[in-house]
Amino acid sequence: MTERTAAEAIPFLITRPAGKADNLLASLDESGIAYLYQPLITTAQMALKPQDQQFLQHADMLIFVSVSAVSCLQNQTDAALLKAPLFAVGHTTASALQRWLAREVTVPEDQRSEGLLQLPQLQQVAGKQIVVVRGNAGRELIKQGLVARGATVRYVQSYKRVPLPLDGASLCQQWQLAGIRCIVATSNEILQQLFSVISAGHHHWLQQCDWVLVSPRMQDSALALGIAAERITLADNANDSALLAAISQLKREYQ
Structure with a gap:
């Protein structure tokens, strides 16, 4: 297989x-942006313990960290x-909660733990029973x-993250031949998994790619x-x- 020309290249991974990428992929399709999609982890529901139901029922506040936390x-x-x-x-997690419970959900503008x-409402919480679903x-x-x-x-743990069994050598070759220039990663776990799945001999290629990340904490991890x-x-x-x-x-910028 020959290298793709710039016009044929698929720049984004x-x-x-x-299960969490459908809306983004649809938006990319509508915008005419070429991409490859390769999840590295999936989620699996975890059975609640009897005490978890008690914690939920008697909580003064309930905090949900992700859509998976809600759905599971x-x-x-x-x-x-x-x-x-x-x-x-x-906001995406808040929307999932509103669809399920039909109640108001408080969400910060800074959609990170720091923003929450x-x-x-979370400043004066002495004596409160707070449950974090994650x-x-x-x-x-x-x-x-x-x-x-x-x-x-x-904590009430409603799901677990599971790395997918992937052939890193084959994937890296596929990405290089496709002309990938930018990798989009939305968690530190995904970032670390990429460098785990891809052998050390190809880390230089990963380091030469552009990256879209979602927090200063992720940026620090990427720099490391x-x-x-x-x-x-x-x-x-x-x-x-x-x-x-x-x-x-x-x-x-790529055009």
């Missing part, structure tokens, strides 16, 4: 997890149990911040992996519209 809880919880005020880290902790791993910042303010914080700062574009946040804006800007 989308790595959002399986919805599959195994009676909505009538969830009476506490609802908070979501991002800035919400006025996956089997993740940042501790929300819990640490709320505990420091005197709250009791418990040898990606130069000028190769990194930070989207405003991880939602589809912000990612599309960052990708569209790079597409204009």
Whole structure:
């Protein structure tokens, strides 16, 4: 197979997890932006423990960190149990909650853990029972911040992240032949998984790609992996519209 010409190249690699990329891919199709889609991780529902239902029922506040946290809880919880005020880290998660529970959801403009902790409703929480619904791993910042303010914080883990079994050598060859110039990654886990799946001998190629990332924390991780700062574009946040804006800007630069 010969190298693709610039006109034929597929410049963008989308790595959002399986099941979470549909809206972004549809927007790219509508915008005429060529891409390859390769998820690196997927999510699997985790069965709730009996005490989890008690935590949910008696919580003073409920915080949801992702759409998967919502959907995997919805599959195994009676909505009538969830009476506490609802908070979501991002607008997409908030929309999923509103569709399920038909109630108001508070969401920060800065759609990160840092933004959530800035919400006025979460400043005076001493003595409150707060439940964070999330996956089997993740940042501790929300819990640490709320505990420091005197709250009791418990996790309800409704799903787990599962790396997909992938042939890194074959994928890297495919991406190079396609003409990939930019990799879009929406979590540190995905970023690290890329450098794990692809052998060290091809890390130089990854480092020479442009990257669309979604937080300063991810940028720090990318720099530690040898990606130069000028190769990194930070989207405003991880939602589809912000990612599309960052990708569209790079597409204009590539033309």
